Amino acid sequence: MTLSNIFLLSMPGGSEWILIIIVVLLMFGGKKIPELMRGIGRGMREFNDAKNNVKSEIEEGMKEKDKDDEIRRLKQQLEQKNA
DSSP: OOHHHHHHHHSOOHHHHHHHHHHHHHHHHHHHHHHHHHHHHHHHHHHHHHHHHHHHHHHHHHHHHHHHHHHHHHHHHHHHHHO
């Protein structure tokens, strides 16, 4: 059995989705579901914001390193010309 077959077998079908929806309705009730979805949306937004902040910090660090390397290279060239 390949990995794709295992993945396809583990995905819920139509009747499983209906059962999941019924269980969610019973657990949270119709009034609580919008609040639950808003909370999930806020959590996803915060996660994406944090991910983007980390990505931008890494990119800034890489740019600083490139600038430092360029300054070092230019200093070496200047020293070689003066020597």
